Amino acid sequence: MDFEILKNRLEGCYVTVPTMFRDPDLELNLDATRSHVRFLMDKGINADNAVLLAGGAAGDFSTMTFDERAAVAKAIIKEAAGKVPVAMGAQTTSTLELRRLVKCAQELGADFVQISPPFYFEHTEDDFFEFVQSAAEAAPEVGIIIYNTFWTSGNVSTNLVDRLAEIPSVVGLKWATPRSSMEFETVCSRYSDRFTIIDNNLLFTLSFMMGARAIEMHPCNYWPEFGIKMLEDLGAGRYEKVQKDMINIVMPFYHLWVKIKSEFTSGDGYLDKLCMELVGLPSSRCRPPTRDIRERYRNETIEMMKQSGVPGLKV
Numbered sequence: 001m002d003f004e005i006l007k008n009r010l011e012g013c014y015v016t017v018p019t020m021f022r023d024p025d026l027e028l029n030l031d032a033t034r035s036h037v038r039f040l041m042d043k044g045i046n047a048d049n050a051v052l053l054a055g056g057a058a059g060d061f062s063t064m065t066f067d068e069r070a071a072v073a074k075a076i077i078k079e080a081a082g083k084v085p086v087a088m089g090a091q092t093t094s095t096l097e098l099r100r101l102v103k104c105a106q107e108l109g110a111d112f113v114q115i116s117p118p119f120y121f122e123h124t125e126d127d128f129f130e131f132v133q134s135a136a137e138a139a140p141e142v143g144i145i146i147y148n149t150f151w152t153s154g155n156v157s158t159n160l161v162d163r164l165a166e167i168p169s170v171v172g173l174k175w176a177t178p179r180s181s182m183e184f185e186t187v188c189s190r191y192s193d194r195f196t197i198i199d200n201n202l203l204f205t206l207s208f209m210m211g212a213r214a215i216e217m218h219p220c221n222y223w224p225e226f227g228i229k230m231l232e233d234l235g236a237g238r239y240e241k242v243q244k245d246m247i248n249i250v251m252p253f254y255h256l257w258v259k260i261k262s263e264f265t266s267g268d269g270y271l272d273k274l275c276m277e278l279v280g281l282p283s284s285r286c287r288p289p290t291r292d293i294r295e296r297y298r299n300e301t302i303e304m305m306k307q308s309g310v311p312g313l314k315v
Helices: 003-009 030-042 066-080 095-108 125-138 158-164 183-191 204-209 224-235 239-263 270-278 298-308
Strands: 012-017 050-054 086-089 112-115 143-147 170-175 196-199 214-216
Touching: 003 143, 003 170, 012 030, 012 224, 030 050, 030 066, 050 066, 066 086, 066 095, 086 095, 095 112, 095 125, 112 125, 112 170, 125 143, 125 158, 158 183, 170 183, 183 196, 183 204, 196 204, 204 224, 204 239, 214 224, 224 239, 239 270, 239 298, 270 298
Parallel strands: 012 050, 012 214, 050 086, 086 112, 112 143, 143 170, 170 196, 196 214
Antiparallel strands: none
């Protein structure tokens, strides 16, 4: 496997595809999930500008069984049909399940798996290194993306990144750090040649100046053209334009997301899904324990989208 090719394929908008469920039984709605992949591709998402993540946090992985996670990944990979690279979420607390997930990803034809430090217990850096090493051994043809979820588990330190660089199939870092130090900048500047760095800290202009080549972009789910244009602006060094768009379009989405989380419910994909519904796309609520936000926050979300200039609102 040529991991340099995989590293290059990871560049672009990193789009977490929400998993759709049926009302009211909340069983998987794979037809709606496939329809959303078609929408993204029809709006310009392709192998040159994006990667699709199946069963990530915004894809409700934490509420799904192993078989459901596999079914969602299979549906997205089949719909993408090789025209857009696909990563399969492989976050878990168990090394044995991790091996099953990455083997499944390889069998399904996923390009990448996304792995985070196990949560609940405070695992050591040696624990996590062996965790990733085991995944690499189980599925040697799949590129591994390390996702630093420091808010749910141990932080991936700069020293640990240096050790993970020893594993050839680790091709990407979905990178965010606490802002109490300059670890974000240290890793971006030091390791951008070794890994494709996906900025998950919303510091796009800063990270791209230091070599990052991918961005976590939730608004792509309801406005893919915006994400593609921002990626073009970053590539061309139009950093002032990017920063204005971050303030006027990206920041209001995240402010509303944080407000909902602080006062009503927690989760990840709930605001993506409401925004998708408001532009006429198939959507659904997230599975509980995340509560349904759609009626309570509909008007605020409409106002946020109007002020941000989102096209195609169906209100």
